[in-house]
Amino acid sequence: MSSELHTDIAIIGAGPAGMAAAIAACAQGAHVTLVDDNPRPGGQIWRGGPSQAPASASSTFRQLADSQARLLSGFRVAAIPAPGQLLLEDPHRAQVLRYGKLIIASGARERLLPFPGWTLPGVTGAGGLQALVKGGLDVRDQHIVLAGTGPLLLASAATLRAAGAQVLLIAEQAPWSQLARFGWALKAYPAKLAQAASLAWQLGGVPYHHASHVLAALGQTRLEGVQLQLGARTLTLPCDWLGVGYGLLPNTELLRALHCQISQGAAEVDALMQTSQAGIYAVGEATGIGGVDKALLEGRIAGLAATGAVAAAQALAPRRKRQLAFAALLDKHFALQPAITQLAQPDTLVCRCEDVSHASLQLFDSWREAKLQTRCGMGACQGRICGAACESLYGWQGSGDRPPLLPTRLGSLLEPTLAKANPT
Amino acid sequence: MNPVMHGDVLIIGAGIIGSALAEQCARRGLRVAVAEAAIPAAGTSAAGMGHLVVLDDNPAELALSRDGLARWQARRHELPANAEYRACGTLWLARDEAEMQEAERKQAGYQQHGLSSNLLPATALRKLEPALAPNLAGALQVPDDAVLYPPVASRWLLQNAQALGAQLWCKAQVSSVDDEGVARLADGRLLRARHIVIAAGNASATLLPGLPLKPRKGQLLITERYPQRIRHQLVELGYIRSAHASDGDSVAFNVQPRATGQLLIGSSRQFHDTDPAINWPLLQAMLSRALEYLPSLRQLQALRSWAGFRPATPDKLPLLGKVPGHSRLWLATGHEGLGITTALASAHLLADLLCEQAPALDPTPYNPARFGPWSLADQHHPVGVAA
Numbered sequence: 001m002s003s004e005l006h007t008d009i010a011i012i013g014a015g016p017a018g019m020a021a022a023i024a025a026c027a028q029g030a031h032v033t034l035v036d037d038n039p040r041p042g043g044q045i046w047r048g049g050p051s052q053a054p055a056s057a058s059s060t061f062r063q064l065a066d067s068q069a070r071l072l073s074g075f076r077v078a079a080i081p082a083p084g085q086l087l088l089e090d091p092h093r094a095q096v097l098r099y100g101k102l103i104i105a106s107g108a109r110e111r112l113l114p115f116p117g118w119t120l121p122g123v124t125g126a127g128g129l130q131a132l133v134k135g136g137l138d139v140r141d142q143h144i145v146l147a148g149t150g151p152l153l154l155a156s157a158a159t160l161r162a163a164g165a166q167v168l169l170i171a172e173q174a175p176w177s178q179l180a181r182f183g184w185a186l187k188a189y190p191a192k193l194a195q196a197a198s199l200a201w202q203l204g205g206v207p208y209h210h211a212s213h214v215l216a217a218l219g220q221t222r223l224e225g226v227q228l229q230l231g232a233r234t235l236t237l238p239c240d241w242l243g244v245g246y247g248l249l250p251n252t253e254l255l256r257a258l259h260c261q262i263s264q265g266a267a268e269v270d271a272l273m274q275t276s277q278a279g280i281y282a283v284g285e286a287t288g289i290g291g292v293d294k295a296l297l298e299g300r301i302a303g304l305a306a307t308g309a310v311a312a313a314q315a316l317a318p319r320r321k322r323q324l325a326f327a328a329l330l331d332k333h334f335a336l337q338p339a340i341t342q343l344a345q346p347d348t349l350v351c352r353c354e355d356v357s358h359a360s361l362q363l364f365d366s367w368r369e370a371k372l373q374t375r376c377g378m379g380a381c382q383g384r385i386c387g388a389a390c391e392s393l394y395g396w397q398g399s400g401d402r403p404p405l406l407p408t409r410l411g412s413l414l415e416p417t418l419a420k421a422n423p424t
Numbered sequence: 425m426n427p428v429m430h431g432d433v434l435i436i437g438a439g440i441i442g443s444a445l446a447e448q449c450a451r452r453g454l455r456v457a458v459a460e461a462a463i464p465a466a467g468t469s470a471a472g473m474g475h476l477v478v479l480d481d482n483p484a485e486l487a488l489s490r491d492g493l494a495r496w497q498a499r500r501h502e503l504p505a506n507a508e509y510r511a512c513g514t515l516w517l518a519r520d521e522a523e524m525q526e527a528e529r530k531q532a533g534y535q536q537h538g539l540s541s542n543l544l545p546a547t548a549l550r551k552l553e554p555a556l557a558p559n560l561a562g563a564l565q566v567p568d569d570a571v572l573y574p575p576v577a578s579r580w581l582l583q584n585a586q587a588l589g590a591q592l593w594c595k596a597q598v599s600s601v602d603d604e605g606v607a608r609l610a611d612g613r614l615l616r617a618r619h620i621v622i623a624a625g626n627a628s629a630t631l632l633p634g635l636p637l638k639p640r641k642g643q644l645l646i647t648e649r650y651p652q653r654i655r656h657q658l659v660e661l662g663y664i665r666s667a668h669a670s671d672g673d674s675v676a677f678n679v680q681p682r683a684t685g686q687l688l689i690g691s692s693r694q695f696h697d698t699d700p701a702i703n704w705p706l707l708q709a710m711l712s713r714a715l716e717y718l719p720s721l722r723q724l725q726a727l728r729s730w731a732g733f734r735p736a737t738p739d740k741l742p743l744l745g746k747v748p749g750h751s752r753l754w755l756a757t758g759h760e761g762l763g764i765t766t767a768l769a770s771a772h773l774l775a776d777l778l779c780e781q782a783p784a785l786d787p788t789p790y791n792p793a794r795f796g797p798w799s800l801a802d803q804h805h806p807v808g809v810a811a
Contacts, residue, residue: 081704369463372470372575374506380648382728402728403702407648411722414708414715 007033007070009306010086010099012077012254015043016057017284017295018105019064024303025103026067033097034069035088037076043107044127045292047134060296072097078408080257087408087415094412101279101306104255104267105299108248108285110152111388114350114358115343116216118244122223126245130156133163140164145226145237147171147214148245149334154199156243157206167203168237171212171228173246174334179210182333189326191293213340217242229339247334248289249388253405255282264288271317272305273298281306290327297323341392350393351386353379358393367396380407431455431591433778434607434617436598436631437624438464440574441756441763443582444771445623450588452779458582459596459607459615461627465578468625468763471732473644473680473688474577475657476570476765477514480533481664484741484789488766488773490539491785495768496570507577508683514569515544515553515656516663517677517717518561523661527564530661534566541566555653555720564661571657571680574764581767598624601631603750619778622747623756625735625763632747634798637758639733641694643707648725649685656681660717666693667740667761673697675710677717687724689714691761693734700731736760737795744774744790748797754778755792 009025011018014036022034034041041064046053050061064071075088075095086102088095110125117123124132126148133139144165146153149172157167172179186193209230218225218236225238250266260275260282261268266289267275267282275282281302284295297319304313344350346359354375364370367377367390376390377383383398390396404413433449435442438460449456476493480486500509518524527543534541542565549556549563586592597610601622607615622628629635658679666676678690692710697703707729715721735758737743743758756774759766769785776783788794 366463368466372466373579378728380727402730404726404729407725407727409722410645410647410711410715410724410726413726414711414722 004096004098005033006098007031008100009033009103009303010035010097010101011103011105012086013043013105013107013284014038014041014071014073015045015105015107015284015295016060016292017107017286017299018043018103019060020296020299021103021105021281021283021303021306022069023060023063023067024300025307026069028304028307028309030307032067032069033072033099035072035075035077035086035097037074039073041071041073044131047131052134076406077254078406078412079404087404087412089408089412094409094415096415101281102258103281103283103299103302103306104275104286105282105284105295106251106254106286108250108289109384110245111247111249111392112244112385113246113340113343113389113392114348115214115244116345116348117219117223118217119349119352120217120219120223121221122219122240123217123242123244126156126243127152127248128245129241129243130159133159133165139241141166142240143168143238144241144243145169145171145214145228145239146243147173147212147228148243148247149173149336150245150247150330151196152245152248154196154203158199158202161202161206165241167206168239169228170203170206170208171214171230172208172210173213173337173340175211175337178333178335182329185329185333192291192326211337213337213343214242214244215343246336246340248285250286250288252286253384253401255286256401257403257405271320272310272313273302274305279306288324288327289330290323294320294323294327336392344393350389351376351379353381353386356386361390361394367398370396382406428613428615431457431617432619433457434459434605434615434620436601436607436620436622437461437627437757438582438592438594439467439469439623439625439763440465440578440581440767441625441759441770442621442623443578443585444767445621445756445774446585446590447581447588448771448775449778450585450590452775454778456585456590457593457615457617458585458590459593459598459609461595461597461624463594464582464592465575467627468732468734469578470575471642471644471730472574472734472761472764473678473690474572474574474764475514475678475680476572477657477762478534478539478566478569478765479664479667479762480530480537481667485762486537487785488742488769488790489762490537491772492762492766492769493568493570495772496572496765497568499768500570503572503577504580506573507580508573509570509577510572510683511568511570512681513565513567513656515549515658516564516566517549517556517658517660518563519559519660520561524561526661527562530564539566540568553654553656553658555718556658557717557719560717565656569657571682572764573683577764578767598631601753603753605752619752619754621754621756621774621778625757626733628735628755628757632755632798635743636737636795636798637735637743638695639698640736640760641692641697641703641731641733642690642761643692643702643710643729643731645689645707645711645729646682646727647687647689647721648727650687650724652681652685653720654679654681654687654718658717660713663691666691671695673706675706675713677713679714679718686727687721689721695736698733702729702731734760734763739794742766742770742790743792744770745777745787745792748793
């Protein structure tokens with residue numbers, strides 16, 4: 001492979017949104033390059049490729065395979081050395097990709113919030129645990145507690161159960177009144193309702209508690225049990241794994257690095273999915289958490305719009321309203337209860353990369369100041385985890401991102417074609 | 425409007441220079457206030473390496489850096505642990521015989537001033553730092569140089585000042601100053617003091633148009649944590665040429681082992697680039713240079729890179745003293761890349777001048793008057809500040 005690649009349309013992220021964008025753009029005859037950091041396309045939701053994905057995904061996988069899209073699997077976007085260029089890196093090499101237009105389908109990550117014991121081995125995200133199982137973690141006969149908020153808890157529980165785990169309990173922080181309203185509103189989305197019913201069927205017998213949350217993970221060197229607040233009472237349960245996720249957050253690092261406008265944590269886009277930067281589009285969870293149907297639709301719109309098929313893209317645009325309304329439902333009914341941000345004790349770590357405690361962060365008024373004095377957010381994850389926690393706990397907004405986007409080999413930063421102009 | 429604060433000294437800027445000066449003035453019993461436009465120690469003080477180094481390029485630089493280092497050394501046990509003071513010493517690296525001769529000259533200079541240093545031939549150097557490229561000719565080791573983590577050290581100085589009664593005004597953007605000891609804040613408040621010291625780094629020039637000060641951009645990169653493989657601050661002998669080049673862009677090899685196991689990699693110098701974003705070609709030139717000296721860096725993970733701006737005067741010496749033609753308006757800025765090393769020395773010198781005591785160091789080379797007079801901003805139209 002030469003160290004510099006050219007493409008009309010670069011698409012970052014090969015989940016449903018990126019796949020749909022690639023399919024639509026290829027159909028317009030454009031040269032498309034799809035970049036994804038996993039070994040196979042599918043994103044988080046269809047992780048593991050067509051064999052493990054639901055039947056509804058198979059046509060998307062097939063269309064992608066039949067398309068002319070160039071797939072760069074296992075590559076991460078490391079940096080933006082110049083406008084119109086991305087520096088990509090895989091475990092062995094670095095690569096510059098020059099593009100005409102860019103579609104960002106960077107997906108989402110779980111919101112993890114600190115509580116006593118959350119850094120013990122055996123405690124993961126709720127979706128994180130699902131991903132580990134899809135990736136081969138053996139959970140047969142393991143006792144598992146899931147907690148947090150949102151539909152992901154149910155999907156994760158179903159995966160774990162299918163893999164032979166004993167899901168002891170699901171603790172959903174939203175109160176019953178919110179869940180009932182969400183359930184009622186779902187009737188406008190028959191497909192989602194059917195999905196929910198199917199999940200409920202698969203989860204028959206798993207206790208599902210509302211207005212409930214984890215108080216603490218217990219254990220010395222590894223998770224041994226969990227202390228839960230279940231409505232008005234508390235309960236301590238022994239368990240082997242604890243998955244806790246407080247919903248999803250759009251991945252916006254690349255968008256921010258490209259100076260795309262972000263509002264309420266997601267990319268701002270127009271009806272054709274273009275960001276505030278001309279020629280840069282954002283699709284799927286990056287524009288707001290709304291699930292796979294929204295992602296597929298937005299991917300198609302952007303794939304068409306970016307290749308000049310504006311009329312076709314415009315024709316699809318009104319369908320987004322329905323998906324956005326669903327996204328708004330999720331947002332509203334699974335909003336965090338105040339108790340969730342009060343769980344950290346003074347000695348609870350908030351930044352686990354740099355071992356920064358809740359007590360030491362409470363001394364500061366801003367993310368920047370806390371960062372400089374405690375190194376919070378300056379470790380390997382560069383604030384991807386503690387940034388959201390600090391926003392939820394202290395109301396701090398992030399302060400300037402610094403390249404590279406992810407830890408990158410020094411040698412990759414020296415990719416020769418980057419150095420167009422040597423300093424005089 | 426009546427001034428809201430009366431005191432002996434108002435210091436504008438809570439970077440390491442302003443903080444050190446605040447502590448020194450407070451220790452002398454002066455009533456001190458510090459006005460910080462944003463948050464303390466978040467400008468140039470947060471962007472640099474924190475290398476405490478004696479530089480011998482000219483007598484004035486040597487005197488100030490030497491005094492600064494000695495003062496840090498004397499207080500090393502007072503510093504909080506997270507200031508990460510480490511007496512790792514500097515190795516000035518020679519690539520060839522010509523540079524080795526330069527190392528010898530440098531050693532003679534240090535010796536003359538009673539500073540210890542050791543010439544290391546190639547074999548000894550390899551033993552000391554096996555990760556260095558095998559083709560280096562040798563090095564000059566300066567064992568007393570040290571490193572620290574500037575934001576924490578700077579904040580510590582400010583807290584010492586506050587403990588002695590100094591007032592800190594954060595988010596207090598000063599929009600103009602006059603020679604009557606009155607500073608006007610952007611929100612209209614007035615602060616009054618017997619003396620006003622501008623220690624605002626590059627922003628000082630917005631209060632004093634014509635100030636001979638230019639931002640000189642520098643870029644750094646830090647790696648992930650690794651088991652300690654480097655034990656000294658490593659600097660190429662060509663560094664001083666880069667540091668003292670009067671114009672143009674330059675890079676010089678400069679690597680620092682942090683207490684965290686991270687490596688901090690520098691350095692670059694640029695005038696005329698005021699964009700805080702990373703300049704990629706220059707970052708690459710800097711990293712290429714680093715790989716020449718430390719080939720194994722290639723496989724390390726780069727975590728973060730950033731740029732900062734050194735406040736540079738034409739002769740690379742700081743501005744410490746009265747604003748020419750003024751009696752109550754002072755300057756403490758322009759330290760270029762030596763502000764961390766010389767903060768305590770600068771603070772002592774200026775505090776002596778403020779208290780009308782004879783400083784231990786000759787203040788002449790740092791006197792702002794050496795660049796001739798310049799005029800104050802028109803008080804009714806402050807420059808560069810939104811009303």
